[in-house]
Amino acid sequence: MLKKSDSIVLCISGPSGVGKGTVINSLLEKFPEFSLSISMTTRKPRGQEKDGVDYYFCEKEEFESLIAKKEIIEYDIYSNEYYGTPIGPIRESIKEKKDIILDITLAGSLQIKKLIPQAVMVFLLPPNLYELEKRLTERQTESKEAIKARMQHAKLEMVHASKFEYTLINNKINDTINCLEAIIVAEKCKYLRQEEFINEIIAQFQ
Numbered sequence: 001m002l003k004k005s006d007s008i009v010l011c012i013s014g015p016s017g018v019g020k021g022t023v024i025n026s027l028l029e030k031f032p033e034f035s036l037s038i039s040m041t042t043r044k045p046r047g048q049e050k051d052g053v054d055y056y057f058c059e060k061e062e063f064e065s066l067i068a069k070k071e072i073i074e075y076d077i078y079s080n081e082y083y084g085t086p087i088g089p090i091r092e093s094i095k096e097k098k099d100i101i102l103d104i105t106l107a108g109s110l111q112i113k114k115l116i117p118q119a120v121m122v123f124l125l126p127p128n129l130y131e132l133e134k135r136l137t138e139r140q141t142e143s144k145e146a147i148k149a150r151m152q153h154a155k156l157e158m159v160h161a162s163k164f165e166y167t168l169i170n171n172k173i174n175d176t177i178n179c180l181e182a183i184i185v186a187e188k189c190k191y192l193r194q195e196e197f198i199n200e201i202i203a204q205f206q
């Protein structure tokens with residue numbers, strides 16, 4: 001188990017197409033102290049995606065060897081491909097008390113929460129089923145079959161939204177960002193995240 005710390009490990013989950021990427025990019029602009037965890041995946045690059053920027057793209061054998069070496073803190077199989085979070089940057093963020101965002105599946109967030117209890121879990125929901133399908137279709141990055149598979153996966157994921165601490169309906173992006181901002185500020189105000197400083201102040205009154 002990783003050590004407790006006052007950094008924020010923010011897991012953002014939600015069905016494919018809900019807008020996690022857009023929300024995360026806006027958040028990174030507003031909170032430059034956050035870094036983004038770059039995942040490993042065995043899926044092929046899509047569109048303009050770059051290795052080491054959007055993902056670390058690798059072959060199945062390499063991914064499995066990283067799992068065996070415990071270099072992946074959590075992983076999931078999505079649309080027959082591996083996706084996982086390298087442990088190094090997470091460890092470093094916690095050690096350096098820095099904030100980090102993870103864009104991961106629901107199962108991935110639940111694994112992280114088990115290992116890092118102070119991690120913050122946010123689930124993004126679409127306003128309705130048809131809107132999700134529309135967003136997936138309009139982004140033109142997947143084939144019809146892939147969209148169908150992603151919609152199927154969404155149906156499985158949505159049932160578990162209640163396992164998350166925070167659930168946000170991503171209807172208007174600005175509203176979602178404002179809510180996330182409020183969540184981050186509230187999390188930063190938690191006693192456990194500021195224990196050291198608060199105790200220094202309290203000690204002056206003893």
Ligand code: 5GP
Nearest residue numbers: 039040075076078083084085103104105108
């Ligand atoms: P995409 O193929 O659209 O980039 O990602 C498919 C799904 O994999 C998304 O729901 C995304 O959040 C998830 N994902 C990306 N990286 C990781 C990871 O490191 N771990 C897990 N569990 N899921 C990931």
